[in-house]
Amino acid sequence: MTHDESGHIVLLVTAGDSEEAHKIANALLSQKKAACVNIVPQVNSLFWWQGKLDSAQENLLIIKTKASLLDQAIKTVKEIHSYEVPEIIALPIIGGNRDYLKWIDSELK
Numbered sequence: 001m002t003h004d005e006s007g008h009i010v011l012l013v014t015a016g017d018s019e020e021a022h023k024i025a026n027a028l029l030s031q032k033k034a035a036c037v038n039i040v041p042q043v044n045s046l047f048w049w050q051g052k053l054d055s056a057q058e059n060l061l062i063i064k065t066k067a068s069l070l071d072q073a074i075k076t077v078k079e080i081h082s083y084e085v086p087e088i089i090a091l092p093i094i095g096g097n098r099d100y101l102k103w104i105d106s107e108l109k
Contacts, residue, residue, distance in 0.1 A: 011063035021059035035107035
């Protein structure tokens with residue numbers, strides 16, 4: 001996958017429970033692969049899995065980082081995550097509070 005290495009991104013990751021969500025968040029933050037992680041509890045997820053409609057109560061992680069750290073962040077999430085195929089989706093940040101975006105830069109390796 002190609003991406004603009006210089007930009008800021010938001011990663012969306014769902015986790016099976018609060019403990020797993022916090023483990024992922026703490027790893028990304030301690031390794032300086034994320035500047036900020038929000039954990040939204042009790043997200044009702046509906047999805048197709050192995051040919052059947054399924055559902056789960058999950059925690060949603062909203063992770064602020066840089067595109068240049070995407071591959072490393074994905075690797076960290078996959079090492080910790082219990083799911084066979086974890087949701088890890090990167091969205092570009094196309095604008096925002098410049099001071100906040102500069103803060104993201106200052107907090108990351």
